[in-house]
Amino acid sequence: MSDITYLPGKEPHEKEHRLIFRNIDRKGWNPKIKTYLTEGGYKMAMKALKMKPQEVIDEVKASGLRGRGGAGFPTGIKWGFIPPNNTKPIYLICNCDESEPGTFKDRYIVHQDPHQLIEGMVISAYAVGAHVAYIYIREEFPEAAILLEQAIAEAKKNSFLGKDIQGSGFDLEIYVHRGAAAYICGEETGLIESLEGKRPYPRIKPPYFPAAIGLYMAPTIVNNVESLCHVVHILRMGGDEYIKLGTPRNSGTRIVCVSGDVKNPGYFEIEVGKVTFQELLYDMCGGPKDGRTLKAVIPGGSSSKILRCNETFKIGRGDDAEEMTFWQLPLDFDTLAAAGSMAGSGGVIVMDDTRRMSWILNNITHFYAHESCGQCTPCREGSTWMKKVSDRIEDGKATPNDVQVLEDIAYQIDGKTVCAFGEASAWPVEAMIDKFRGELVGETSDDNDTRSAERIAQEQFLSSVPQ
Amino acid sequence: MSSKIEAPRPRSVDRSKLSYVSTSAPKDSEVPKPRLIDRSAVEYIRPVLTVLEKNVHSPVTPGVVHFPQFKITPALEKAANKRIAQYPDDQRRSAVLPLLHEVQHRHGFISPESIEWVANKLGIAAIKVVEVVTFYPGFRQKAPGKLHFRVCRTLSCAMGGSYELMAKLCEITGIDRSSADTHKDPISISPCGSYSVEYAECLASCGTAPVCLVNDDFHEGVTPEKAESLITQYES
Numbered sequence: 001m002s003d004i005t006y007l008p009g010k011e012p013h014e015k016e017h018r019l020i021f022r023n024i025d026r027k028g029w030n031p032k033i034k035t036y037l038t039e040g041g042y043k044m045a046m047k048a049l050k051m052k053p054q055e056v057i058d059e060v061k062a063s064g065l066r067g068r069g070g071a072g073f074p075t076g077i078k079w080g081f082i083p084p085n086n087t088k089p090i091y092l093i094c095n096c097d098e099s100e101p102g103t104f105k106d107r108y109i110v111h112q113d114p115h116q117l118i119e120g121m122v123i124s125a126y127a128v129g130a131h132v133a134y135i136y137i138r139e140e141f142p143e144a145a146i147l148l149e150q151a152i153a154e155a156k157k158n159s160f161l162g163k164d165i166q167g168s169g170f171d172l173e174i175y176v177h178r179g180a181a182a183y184i185c186g187e188e189t190g191l192i193e194s195l196e197g198k199r200p201y202p203r204i205k206p207p208y209f210p211a212a213i214g215l216y217m218a219p220t221i222v223n224n225v226e227s228l229c230h231v232v233h234i235l236r237m238g239g240d241e242y243i244k245l246g247t248p249r250n251s252g253t254r255i256v257c258v259s260g261d262v263k264n265p266g267y268f269e270i271e272v273g274k275v276t277f278q279e280l281l282y283d284m285c286g287g288p289k290d291g292r293t294l295k296a297v298i299p300g301g302s303s304s305k306i307l308r309c310n311e312t313f314k315i316g317r318g319d320d321a322e323e324m325t326f327w328q329l330p331l332d333f334d335t336l337a338a339a340g341s342m343a344g345s346g347g348v349i350v351m352d353d354t355r356r357m358s359w360i361l362n363n364i365t366h367f368y369a370h371e372s373c374g375q376c377t378p379c380r381e382g383s384t385w386m387k388k389v390s391d392r393i394e395d396g397k398a399t400p401n402d403v404q405v406l407e408d409i410a411y412q413i414d415g416k417t418v419c420a421f422g423e424a425s426a427w428p429v430e431a432m433i434d435k436f437r438g439e440l441v442g443e444t445s446d447d448n449d450t451r452s453a454e455r456i457a458q459e460q461f462l463s464s465v466p467q
Numbered sequence: 468m469s470s471k472i473e474a475p476r477p478r479s480v481d482r483s484k485l486s487y488v489s490t491s492a493p494k495d496s497e498v499p500k501p502r503l504i505d506r507s508a509v510e511y512i513r514p515v516l517t518v519l520e521k522n523v524h525s526p527v528t529p530g531v532v533h534f535p536q537f538k539i540t541p542a543l544e545k546a547a548n549k550r551i552a553q554y555p556d557d558q559r560r561s562a563v564l565p566l567l568h569e570v571q572h573r574h575g576f577i578s579p580e581s582i583e584w585v586a587n588k589l590g591i592a593a594i595k596v597v598e599v600v601t602f603y604p605g606f607r608q609k610a611p612g613k614l615h616f617r618v619c620r621t622l623s624c625a626m627g628g629s630y631e632l633m634a635k636l637c638e639i640t641g642i643d644r645s646s647a648d649t650h651k652d653p654i655s656i657s658p659c660g661s662y663s664v665e666y667a668e669c670l671a672s673c674g675t676a677p678v679c680l681v682n683d684d685f686h687e688g689v690t691p692e693k694a695e696s697l698i699t700q701y702e703s
């Protein structure tokens with residue numbers, strides 16, 4: 001492994017632990033199967049095909065792998081949810097819709113190392129018993145869709161896909177399905193509806209997992225690109241060895257993507273929970289730009305709650321509780337949840353002291369107003385209202401009461417919607433008001449008139465009518 | 468005479484004069500058989516708007532000259548059949564998105580005729596294709612420019628200067644974005660039809676902000692200063 005050289009300027013940081021991104025930005029690397037095979041590619045798929053499916057699932061369960069798509073649900077357990085008496089075909093779907101703002105990890109896997117994903121899918125499909133798998137890729141990756149189709153054709157030629165893979169008797173076909181620029185297609189049931197050729201309206205839960213009823217009403221496993229790639233490494237290392245990476249309950253490595261106001265933004269594959277924000281933002285990303293200080297950080301994609309850089313948190317329960325500053329927080333699922341936010345998709349967005357919170361809030365509310373699918377009222381109407389009220393604050397035309405109004409709207413969406421988009425749109429607003437209320441209220445004025453033109457005309461008319 | 472307006476009296480009708488009131492039960496042979504309506508004849512007399520005519524509007528734009536008009540060709544049929552084969556036989560509807568991509572890739576946008584073709588190809592009602600076309604921002608209902616710029620407007624790119632990049636692109640190409648609407652009409656086209664711009668949401672490359680797509684090519688680190696060279700590199 002030590003003989004790997006990377007492109008100049010793209011070398012991994014010494015605190016990184018590269019599994020999934022081992023071949024990203026590597027000198028002399030290309031997405032061809034020949035290159036992948038010289039590095040022992042598809043060996044793990046062959047190993048898996050000689051095991052029993054249940055053994056593969058047990059290995060993944062033992063590894064403690066948690067999904068990297070956003071919710072962080074244990075992958076092995078999810079695979080176990082397929083009804084045992086099922087008679088329908090089982091489908092595997094790879095969620096490559098990567099559209100959570102701040103996240104840019106799957107992009108590099110599918111552009112530079114597509115065979116790693118295909119190998120992960122062969123293993124996963126074998127484990128869950130799927131013979132047809134789809135890669136749902138977002139429309140804005142046109143090049144990757146072509147690359148993936150080429151890679152699939154190559155793999156088929158080499159009998160790593162198709163009928164009777166390498167004489168094992170296992171059949172698998174993988175197809176690429178392109179989305180059409182809608183964020184909600186990342187939500188797994190929305191994705192399934194979209195794959196069925198409909199509008200991507202997320203399905204009403206329960207069933208909570210498409211493993212019970214999914215694509216074409218058959219059991220379906222939906223996993224993120226990164227989660228599926230981890231399966232290859234779990235088989236290579238063995239579940240018991242893999243779980244030693246990272247921290248208990250937060251095993252393995254994960255890719256964090258840093259963007260915004262730091263000197264060297266980029267992607268870093270770290271052991272989960274082994275790196276703190278101090279190390280990530282200062283040692284790995286070079287700290288803030290010259291003459292500035294860091295103000296706030298969104299830790300897991302724009303849907304997660306924002307954290308102030310000067311905050312302290314109480315992590316842990318009862319007597320074990322520990323005071324931690326923001327800088328001491330390790331990046332893992334449980335600590336970030338305890339800090340009131342979430343690790344989400346690993347997209348860290350950094351803001352420095354030159355950023356106005358009203359502007360940030362305005363940008364985010366525009367995103368959610370644009371991407372709400374419109375199926376349920378609290379989210380459809382609420383996201384648009386939040387956009388309008390935040391427009392007003394950003395334009396300096398709001399009254400102090402508008403901040404309260406905005407907060408009320410957010411709490412009326414949260415928990416009252418068909419899918420988790422409701423929370424995704426409400427949480428950032430709730431957190432930003434909670435943590436920067438003073439700043440937001442400071443941009444409003446009691447003198448502003450927020451009445452609409454119609455309302456003013458109506459009031460004038462009513463006051464002119466003699467009683 | 469009083470000025471009071473009188474309520475009109477109910478008119479007495481001579482029922483016997485009405486042809487449809489029969490005084491005696493008709494014989495079986497006289498009962499008219501329900502007639503099957505010949506729809507083509509009806510439409511001939513009173514044109515009925517089809518779903519497509521009612522719901523699909525494809526305004527002609529200056530960009531239309533850059534794209535061939537929709538035509539069913541053997542190549543298109545072949546590509547479509549390959550896509551349809553990806554899905555189970557009883558789930559042809561799944562191929563809606565792939566087929567629309569095939570059409571948009573070749574013809575620049577989704578026209579009413581192409582919707583009809585997709586619907587026929589998949590054996591589904593046209594409205595089921597229309598609902599998909601109108602939902603997804605990835606499908607256009609009017610021709611864009613020869614070079615279509617999709618600039619990311621989400622947080623990291625906005626912090627990196629994508630609003631300024633958009634303003635610069637509009638300035639250079641002479642595009643007026645004032646009537647653009649994120650939901651109803653996101654695409655703005657230059658009068659010459661060579662360029663069009665649109666805001667996209669996070670293109671998943673936030674670390675190299677600001678980013679944009681030009682047709683199918685991805686460009687990263689496109690600061691506003693690079694707008695000029697971004698355009699000129701396509702002009703040669």
Ligand SMILES: Cc1cc2nc3c(=O)[nH]c(=O)nc-3n(C[C@H](O)[C@H](O)[C@H](O)COP(=O)(O)O)c2cc1C
Pocket residue numbers: 066067068069070071072073075095096097098099100183184185186187188189222223224225227228419420421424
């Ligand atoms: C609004 C919304 C958007 C989502 N977007 C994505 C996405 O872009 N990519 C992704 O992998 N998962 C996304 N998810 C999470 C998926 O629903 C699902 O949990 C995930 O694909 C499961 O894979 P995992 O178990 O491997 O994490 C999204 C969820 C929601 C509620």
Ligand code: SF4
Pocket residue numbers: 184201202371372373374375376377379380417418419420421422
């Ligand atoms: S919460 Fe929003 S995105 Fe989710 S189903 Fe409801 S309207 Fe659609």
Ligand code: FES
Pocket residue numbers: 101102103619620621622623624625668669670671672673676678
């Ligand atoms: S914000 Fe522009 S690519 Fe993510």
